[in-house]
Amino acid sequence: MVKSISINVLILCGLVFSCGNGYGQKTVSITIDDVPNTRIYSANNCHSKLLSVLDSLHIPVAIFINEGLLKKYEADCDNQALLTQWISHKHVTAGNHTCNHSRYSEVGLDAFTFDIIQGAQRSNTIADSLGKELRHFRFPYNDLGADSLAHVQIDSVLTSLGYRISPFTIESSDWMFNAVYEYYLQFNDTIKAAEIGRMYVDITLQYFHFYDSLSQQVYQRPVKHIYLCHDNRLNSDYMPMLVDKLKAESYAFISYDDALTDPIYLQQANYFKKWGISWFYRWMDDPSMRRAWMEAEPETVEIEQLFEALDK
Numbered sequence: 001m002v003k004s005i006s007i008n009v010l011i012l013c014g015l016v017f018s019c020g021n022g023y024g025q026k027t028v029s030i031t032i033d034d035v036p037n038t039r040i041y042s043a044n045n046c047h048s049k050l051l052s053v054l055d056s057l058h059i060p061v062a063i064f065i066n067e068g069l070l071k072k073y074e075a076d077c078d079n080q081a082l083l084t085q086w087i088s089h090k091h092v093t094a095g096n097h098t099c100n101h102s103r104y105s106e107v108g109l110d111a112f113t114f115d116i117i118q119g120a121q122r123s124n125t126i127a128d129s130l131g132k133e134l135r136h137f138r139f140p141y142n143d144l145g146a147d148s149l150a151h152v153q154i155d156s157v158l159t160s161l162g163y164r165i166s167p168f169t170i171e172s173s174d175w176m177f178n179a180v181y182e183y184y185l186q187f188n189d190t191i192k193a194a195e196i197g198r199m200y201v202d203i204t205l206q207y208f209h210f211y212d213s214l215s216q217q218v219y220q221r222p223v224k225h226i227y228l229c230h231d232n233r234l235n236s237d238y239m240p241m242l243v244d245k246l247k248a249e250s251y252a253f254i255s256y257d258d259a260l261t262d263p264i265y266l267q268q269a270n271y272f273k274k275w276g277i278s279w280f281y282r283w284m285d286d287p288s289m290r291r292a293w294m295e296a297e298p299e300t301v302e303i304e305q306l307f308e309a310l311d312k
Contacts, residue, residue: 027258028253030062093255099115099121151269
């Protein structure tokens with residue numbers, strides 16, 4: 001069985017870095033996709049609760065901007081002002097997440113390139129006025145293309161545009177938890193909603209523990225994690241709890257640029273499919289090793305079943 005691969009084999013198959021050079025501290029950079037969420041901005045009387053929460057937490061974050069969201073609910077609020085608030089924040093690093101959140105493997109190179117360029121029209125203007133620049137790009141759905149040729153082609157395009165592809169090591173499907181969370185709030189079931197919120201935090205911590213274990217077994221040291229989540233109501237309400245629990249486990253919160261100084265992010269990818277998996281898996285050159293780790297991830301059956309029931 002694939003799951004029976006021993007820890008010793010996993011270590012031998014992985015890349016090994018020194019435990020020294022300041023890598024003993026557990027660290028993480030928080031990154032937020034689909035900024036700005038103009039729907040909840042409008043619902044909250046033109047106030048971004050998540051931005052206020054992050055300000056109170058005093059932690060650096062990177063945001064990946066979906067400019068297409070600026071065209072939604074724009075009659076209610078000044079969405080351009082909201083975007084400016086995000087980009088101008090002193091603890092925020094801004095990146096591009098396209099304009100239309102298209103899936104690269106479906107729309108193809110030309111259409112996706114256009115979406116990238118359109119995705120930075122307003123953001124670049126705002127960033128330039130603030131002495132900032134957009135240097136990072138994150139793929140919608142983390143879909144880097146259906147095959148190796150597609151990966152190479154889009155990498156060339158991004159390089160020519162001055163972007164670096166934005167990786168992540170940890171994500172916990174917060175978008176799925178958020179859908180269920182908002183469903184319960186819609187029907188004023190605050191007890192069920194709170195259960196989902198706590199479940200999200202608990203599962204996310206399990207993912208941190210899991211990937212810390214992977215890091216120790218494959219790299220023999222802690223890595224500078226990058227956590228992927230979204231601008232949504234769930235994180236507006238539960239990010240403080242998640243941050244507090246991570247701090248209690250001795251995690252330090254670092255900037256995105258600091259996280260990228262970890263040598264692991266210089267590794268070559270060995271995965272050339274469209275699925276949005278952790279970069280830990282993309283770096284693995286042994287498919288059986290990759291499969292074994294993916295099958296050992298924390299269980300999320302309960303939230304998956306609840307989410308699927310919403311579609312029905």
